[in-house]
Amino acid sequence: MESRADEFRAGVRLWLEQSCPASMRAPAGDAEDGVWGGTKSPPVDPDARTWLDRMAARGWTAPSWPREYGGGGLSDAEARILREEMRQLGCRPPLKSLGLWMLGPALLGYGTEEQKREHLPKITRGEVRWCQGYSEPEAGSDLASLRTRAVLDGDAYVVNGRKMWTSHAHLADWMFCLVRTDPDAPKHQGVSFLLVDMSSPGVAVRPIRLISGASPFCETTFDDVRVPARNLVGEPNRGWEVAKVVLEHERALISDMRDQRSSEGDALQDLARAYGVVGDAVLRDRIARLNLDLLAYRLTVARAREVSGGRPGPETSVLKLYGTEVSKRRHELMISIAGYRGLGWSGESFSASELSRTRAWLRSRASSIEGGSSEIQLNIIAKRVLGLPD
Numbered sequence: 001m002e003s004r005a006d007e008f009r010a011g012v013r014l015w016l017e018q019s020c021p022a023s024m025r026a027p028a029g030d031a032e033d034g035v036w037g038g039t040k041s042p043p044v045d046p047d048a049r050t051w052l053d054r055m056a057a058r059g060w061t062a063p064s065w066p067r068e069y070g071g072g073g074l075s076d077a078e079a080r081i082l083r084e085e086m087r088q089l090g091c092r093p094p095l096k097s098l099g100l101w102m103l104g105p106a107l108l109g110y111g112t113e114e115q116k117r118e119h120l121p122k123i124t125r126g127e128v129r130w131c132q133g134y135s136e137p138e139a140g141s142d143l144a145s146l147r148t149r150a151v152l153d154g155d156a157y158v159v160n161g162r163k164m165w166t167s168h169a170h171l172a173d174w175m176f177c178l179v180r181t182d183p184d185a186p187k188h189q190g191v192s193f194l195l196v197d198m199s200s201p202g203v204a205v206r207p208i209r210l211i212s213g214a215s216p217f218c219e220t221t222f223d224d225v226r227v228p229a230r231n232l233v234g235e236p237n238r239g240w241e242v243a244k245v246v247l248e249h250e251r252a253l254i255s256d257m258r259d260q261r262s263s264e265g266d267a268l269q270d271l272a273r274a275y276g277v278v279g280d281a282v283l284r285d286r287i288a289r290l291n292l293d294l295l296a297y298r299l300t301v302a303r304a305r306e307v308s309g310g311r312p313g314p315e316t317s318v319l320k321l322y323g324t325e326v327s328k329r330r331h332e333l334m335i336s337i338a339g340y341r342g343l344g345w346s347g348e349s350f351s352a353s354e355l356s357r358t359r360a361w362l363r364s365r366a367s368s369i370e371g372g373s374s375e376i377q378l379n380i381i382a383k384r385v386l387g388l389p390d
């Protein structure tokens with residue numbers, strides 16, 4: 001007899017087969033590709049729009065969020081089945097969004113009813129794009145040293161300060177950010193979590209140009225920006241609690257993405273064959289070790305998800321650390337396999353896949369910095385997971 005789970009799986013598969021346009025069943029070319037939503041992003045392909053609208057109408061852009069906030073109301077087990085079936089059919093995520101991945105879970109836990117009803121449905125439909133305003137010029141790894149000030153004045157906070165490395169701030173409609181509301185309290189205790197409309201007077205965004213050219217990074221400044229006090233999430237001066245939840249979700253996301261991307265693209269052995277180096281004993285040894293490490297990592301991610309029901313905690317730092325480090329090794333190995341052809345940056349003497357491999361190799365290094373560097377993950381594992389003394 002068919003169990004309820006089997007029945008649910010069969011229904012999901014049928015619906016996905018009928019609803020996911022064929023062009024949305026191939027992997028996206030680049031990690032930045034896909035629909036990011038909001039009012040300022042470039043127009044999207046009609047199939048991508050259709051796919052997003054169909055998934056959002058079912059609440060499946062946020063499968064386990066409650067229905068009243070635009071989610072699908074699925075249990076953990078049902079959400080897992082949906083993920084598995086999407087993976088099986090090769091369906092792309094319909095929406096990529098910091099709102100879905102990072103802010104939403106924090107709002108579900110700490111937001112007021114009004115905040116949830118105002119923001120969550122727009123996130124699930126991709127109507128609003130969010131950016132993350134955490135890092136500052138003197139506060140990266142030591143995030144709690146942040147100095148952007150928010151002073152309560154009547155029914156609004158007046159915000160002044162500067163955020164750095166705000167990815168895609170120029171395309172975002174709103175920012176979730178950390179501000180200092182009590183400069184006299186110990187540094188973790190004087191921080192609050194605020195939601196800021198990027199169109200507020202006094203917000204300025206300056207894209208940052210890197211040595212490699214244009215980048216998604218921006219510097220965001222606040223000059224006497226008035227933010228309604230109702231946009232404070234959680235208690236005043238207790239924003240660090242909310243910030244940690246967001247960071248745990250960010251780290252889970254980074255390890256998930258590394259996991260997904262490591263199963264895409266050419267297998268290392270096929271690449272070695274294509275470049276005529278498959279007989280090289282040293283490379284063969286590196287490929288075998290890496291494939292085993294990746295397999296072990298992928299199984300560990302799946303087991304951890306099973307045990308935690310998809311709710312990350314400080315243990316997520318273990319996956320973030322290992323996932324990003326193994327991903328760097330994988331990209332380095334691909335470059336070694338391709339030899340000098342692995343170092344092309346532009347020009348016609350390199351194929352498109354060689355050029356994108358070089359960029360992916362360099363991008364893999366950023367993942368062990370964003371969301372807290374590898375050294376910071378080691379500190380968290382030592383203190384919060386293993387309980388070692390300072």
Ligand SMILES: Cc1cc2nc3c(=O)[nH]c(=O)nc-3n(C[C@H](O)[C@H](O)[C@H](O)COP(=O)(O)OP(=O)(O)OC[C@H]3O[C@@H](n4cnc5c(N)ncnc54)[C@H](O)[C@@H]3O)c2cc1C
Pocket residue numbers: 131132133134135136139140141142164165166167168366367369370371372373374375376379
């Ligand atoms: C791709 C990418 C996207 C990003 N997007 C955003 C974003 O959208 N919003 C945002 O707010 N920020 C963003 N960031 C910034 C990111 O959070 C910071 O770069 C990161 O936290 C490190 O801070 P930092 O760059 O100031 O380096 P620093 O803190 O100056 O660290 C420099 C080096 O010192 C080491 N170090 C520092 N402190 C310690 C310690 N206590 N123990 C051991 N080693 C230590 C670090 O590991 C690192 O190697 C992004 C970064 C990247 C790479």
